[in-house]
Amino acid sequence: EVQMVESGGGLVKPGGSLRLSCAASGFTFEGYVAQWFRQAPGQERESIVIGHASGTGAWYAPSVKGRFTFSRDNAANSIHLQMNRLNPADTGVYYCYSSYKGTIGRGIQVTVSS
Numbered sequence: 001e002v003q004m005v006e007s008g009g010g011l012v013k014p015g016g017s018l019r020l021s022c023a024a025s026g027f028t029f030e031g032y033v034a035q036w037f038r039q040a041p042g043q044e045r046e047s048i049v050i051g052h053a054s055g056t057g058a059w060y061a062p063s064v065k066g067r068f069t070f071s072r073d074n075a076a077n078s079i080h081l082q083m084n085r086l087n088p089a090d091t092g093v094y095y096c097y098s099s100y101k102g103t104i105g106r107g108i109q110v111t112v113s114s
Contacts, residue, residue, distance in 0.1 A: 009108035022096030
Protein backbone atom coordinates (compact mmCIF):
# COMPACT_ATOMS: atom_id res chain seq x y z
CA GLU A 1 0.00 0.00 0.00
CA VAL A 2 1.28 3.45 -0.96
CA GLN A 3 1.05 5.88 1.91
CA MET A 4 2.81 8.67 3.75
CA VAL A 5 2.49 9.43 7.44
CA GLU A 6 3.44 12.72 9.06
CA SER A 7 4.72 13.05 12.62
CA GLY A 8 6.24 15.66 14.90
CA GLY A 9 3.44 18.20 15.06
CA GLY A 10 1.90 19.65 18.17
CA LEU A 11 1.62 22.79 20.24
CA VAL A 12 4.55 25.17 20.51
CA LYS A 13 5.01 28.70 21.82
CA PRO A 14 5.88 31.58 19.50
CA GLY A 15 9.58 31.58 18.77
CA GLY A 16 9.83 27.83 19.29
CA SER A 17 10.75 25.03 16.93
CA LEU A 18 9.29 21.80 15.65
CA ARG A 19 10.59 19.14 13.29
CA LEU A 20 8.06 17.43 11.08
CA SER A 21 8.78 14.08 9.50
CA CYS A 22 7.02 12.22 6.75
CA ALA A 23 7.65 8.51 6.29
CA ALA A 24 6.71 6.79 3.05
CA SER A 25 5.80 3.18 2.46
CA GLY A 26 5.02 1.36 -0.75
CA PHE A 27 7.33 3.63 -2.78
CA THR A 28 10.52 5.64 -2.36
CA PHE A 29 10.87 9.41 -2.11
CA GLU A 30 14.15 9.31 -4.00
CA GLY A 31 13.86 10.63 -7.54
CA TYR A 32 10.53 12.36 -7.03
CA VAL A 33 9.51 15.89 -6.16
CA ALA A 34 8.62 16.18 -2.48
CA GLN A 35 6.60 19.00 -0.99
CA TRP A 36 5.22 20.29 2.23
CA PHE A 37 1.84 22.06 2.17
CA ARG A 38 -0.08 23.64 4.98
CA GLN A 39 -3.65 24.75 5.44
CA ALA A 40 -4.59 27.34 8.02
CA PRO A 41 -8.14 27.52 9.37
CA GLY A 42 -10.47 29.09 6.79
CA GLN A 43 -7.70 29.43 4.20
CA GLU A 44 -6.64 27.59 1.07
CA ARG A 45 -3.83 25.06 1.09
CA GLU A 46 -0.42 26.73 0.70
CA SER A 47 2.69 25.15 -0.73
CA ILE A 48 5.59 26.10 1.52
CA VAL A 49 8.50 23.91 0.41
CA ILE A 50 9.22 22.05 -2.80
CA GLY A 51 12.15 19.66 -2.78
CA HIS A 52 13.63 19.01 -6.20
CA ALA A 53 13.43 15.51 -7.63
CA SER A 54 17.21 15.50 -8.03
CA GLY A 55 17.46 15.49 -4.25
CA THR A 56 19.45 18.71 -4.12
CA GLY A 57 17.96 22.08 -3.41
CA ALA A 58 14.48 23.25 -2.55
CA TRP A 59 12.16 26.17 -3.15
CA TYR A 60 10.74 27.92 -0.11
CA ALA A 61 7.70 30.18 0.09
CA PRO A 62 8.59 33.71 1.19
CA SER A 63 6.54 33.20 4.35
CA VAL A 64 8.91 30.46 5.59
CA LYS A 65 12.22 31.16 3.85
CA GLY A 66 15.05 31.51 6.33
CA ARG A 67 13.07 29.81 9.10
CA PHE A 68 12.19 26.40 7.65
CA THR A 69 14.60 23.83 6.28
CA PHE A 70 13.70 20.87 4.11
CA SER A 71 15.72 17.67 4.11
CA ARG A 72 15.55 14.13 2.80
CA ASP A 73 16.69 10.91 4.40
CA ASN A 74 16.79 8.40 1.59
CA ALA A 75 18.02 5.62 3.86
CA ALA A 76 14.95 6.04 6.06
CA ASN A 77 12.70 6.84 3.07
CA SER A 78 11.51 10.00 4.73
CA ILE A 79 11.50 13.76 4.39
CA HIS A 80 11.69 16.34 7.12
CA LEU A 81 10.81 19.94 7.78
CA GLN A 82 12.73 21.75 10.47
CA MET A 83 10.66 24.76 11.53
CA ASN A 84 12.30 27.49 13.61
CA ARG A 85 11.12 30.83 14.93
CA LEU A 86 7.53 29.72 14.66
CA ASN A 87 4.77 32.30 14.95
CA PRO A 88 0.97 32.07 15.19
CA ALA A 89 0.63 32.53 11.42
CA ASP A 90 2.33 29.14 11.03
CA THR A 91 -0.63 27.43 12.69
CA GLY A 92 -2.36 24.91 10.48
CA VAL A 93 -2.48 21.36 9.23
CA TYR A 94 0.74 20.34 7.51
CA TYR A 95 0.79 17.78 4.70
CA CYS A 96 3.60 16.05 2.89
CA TYR A 97 3.34 15.23 -0.80
CA SER A 98 5.25 13.19 -3.35
CA SER A 99 4.99 13.43 -7.11
CA TYR A 100 4.89 9.62 -7.08
CA LYS A 101 1.25 9.17 -8.07
CA GLY A 102 0.46 12.49 -6.38
CA THR A 103 0.56 10.87 -2.97
CA ILE A 104 -0.42 13.08 -0.02
CA GLY A 105 -0.19 12.34 3.67
CA ARG A 106 -3.14 12.65 6.03
CA GLY A 107 -1.80 15.81 7.61
CA ILE A 108 -0.68 16.78 11.07
CA GLN A 109 -1.68 19.71 13.25
CA VAL A 110 0.80 22.43 14.17
CA THR A 111 -0.40 25.05 16.62
CA VAL A 112 1.69 28.05 17.59
CA SER A 113 0.23 29.80 20.59
CA SER A 114 1.27 31.23 23.92
